[in-house]
Amino acid sequence: MRFKIYIGIVLLIIEINGQIKNNCSDDFRCRCQTITATCSRSSLTTVPRIKENFIVFDLRNNLITKIKTGDFSNLRILKTLYINNNRITSIDANSFYGLDQLKDLYLFGNAIERIHPDAFVNLKNLNSLYLQQNRIKRIESGTFKNLINLERLLLNSNLIANFKEELVTSLTKLKTLRLEDNRLVCDCDMFWLWLAVNPNSNSYRIYNFALNAVCYSPDNLKNKKINYLSKKDFKCVEPIIVQVPKDIEISSNNINNEAKFECKAIGFPSPSIQWFKDGRQLFSEKYIQSENGSSLMINGPNENDVGTYECVAISNFGEARAQASLKINHESIDELEFNHQDSDVEFSNIFIDEDINIGENENIYQENSINGKFELILKRRLLC
Numbered sequence: 001m002r003f004k005i006y007i008g009i010v011l012l013i014i015e016i017n018g019q020i021k022n023n024c025s026d027d028f029r030c031r032c033q034t035i036t037a038t039c040s041r042s043s044l045t046t047v048p049r050i051k052e053n054f055i056v057f058d059l060r061n062n063l064i065t066k067i068k069t070g071d072f073s074n075l076r077i078l079k080t081l082y083i084n085n086n087r088i089t090s091i092d093a094n095s096f097y098g099l100d101q102l103k104d105l106y107l108f109g110n111a112i113e114r115i116h117p118d119a120f121v122n123l124k125n126l127n128s129l130y131l132q133q134n135r136i137k138r139i140e141s142g143t144f145k146n147l148i149n150l151e152r153l154l155l156n157s158n159l160i161a162n163f164k165e166e167l168v169t170s171l172t173k174l175k176t177l178r179l180e181d182n183r184l185v186c187d188c189d190m191f192w193l194w195l196a197v198n199p200n201s202n203s204y205r206i207y208n209f210a211l212n213a214v215c216y217s218p219d220n221l222k223n224k225k226i227n228y229l230s231k232k233d234f235k236c237v238e239p240i241i242v243q244v245p246k247d248i249e250i251s252s253n254n255i256n257n258e259a260k261f262e263c264k265a266i267g268f269p270s271p272s273i274q275w276f277k278d279g280r281q282l283f284s285e286k287y288i289q290s291e292n293g294s295s296l297m298i299n300g301p302n303e304n305d306v307g308t309y310e311c312v313a314i315s316n317f318g319e320a321r322a323q324a325s326l327k328i329n330h331e332s333i334d335e336l337e338f339n340h341q342d343s344d345v346e347f348s349n350i351f352i353d354e355d356i357n358i359g360e361n362e363n364i365y366q367e368n369s370i371n372g373k374f375e376l377i378l379k380r381r382l383l384c
Contacts, residue, residue: 024050079103117143133157186234
């Protein structure tokens with residue numbers, strides 16, 4: 001009897017101690033220290049709730065399959081999240097809502113195949129993102145666009161075939177990009193990466209920028225490091241302008257109308273088109289560019305718009321240029337000047353641009369309100 005009482009007291013003490021130690025979480029398997037909540041190696045299948053005053057949350061080596069929106073919503077000061085080596089298969093939009101101060105996110109060693117473009121949308125203070133050793137095949141455009149403070153992006157040991165430049169364009173602080181052990185197709189879409197790791201290129205970024213990335217295909221480039229390739233290996237086509245903008249001449253009588261330049265270009269990768277006036281790129285709202293840049297509309301052209309316009313087709317592989325001018329003509333085709341005369345005026349075989357034919361030896365005059373006659377003087381483009 002005494003032994004049973006003793007065992008009961010011991011179990012009660014253990015339970016009380018457990019409650020004291022785990023008052024940071026709704027799961028007794030989590031252990032808490034001053035700034036760290038540790039729930040690793042606990043066979044967890046979902047993310048437990050912890051109090052909001054922790055800096056580090058350790059969920060490593062569990063059985064978690066999904067992160068739900070709101071799982072971390074109260075952790076406003078959390079800096080580091082370990083959720084690697086679980087069984088997560090996808091990252092949904094706003095999965096990390098609430099973690100606005102997060103610096104380091106460890107997601108490696110899961111089974112992630114899909115990442116929603118808005119998965120990391122609120123992580124503007126993130127410095128390091130570890131996504132290696134997953135099953136990622138494709139990364140959507142814009143997935144990393146808000147990670148403006150990201151310095152390290154690890155994507156090695158996945159199944160990625162294409163990794164376009166637009167994925168890292170906004171990552172101006174990026175120092176380390178790991179892409180080795182993927183299935184990279186070394187075609188023209190990857191030429192930007194060759195420029196980034198080539199010390200002789202104007203686009204060279206840093207020494208630690210994807211230096212170990214190798215080609216998976218085509219066969220003639222398989223297992224070759226990207227930085228060892230040559231420019232011609234990427235089979236790109238330099239931009240070619242196939243529709244050159246035409247010169248525009250506007251009559252001063254029609255100065256409030258619109259003027260429109262057209263310019264089309266081809267190439268691989270597809271070039272973007274920029275417009276310049278007298279050597280300066282156009283950004284003013286007065287100059288309306290189509291979505292793909294192939295046309296430039298000028299609303300109400302005036303003397304300030306006169307000049308040389310240049311269409312520039314640009315890609316990573318080169319550029320092409322074409323020019324056209326805008327002029328304003330101050331003499332109208334049908335400008336007339338009437339001088340009062342007392343006698344008829346004869347014209348002989350006169351032809352005007354507007355298909356008006358004044359026959360030989362025909363008298364031309366116009367009566368005015370005081371019964372006088374006028375001499376008709378055609379100021380421009382007369383053929384006699």
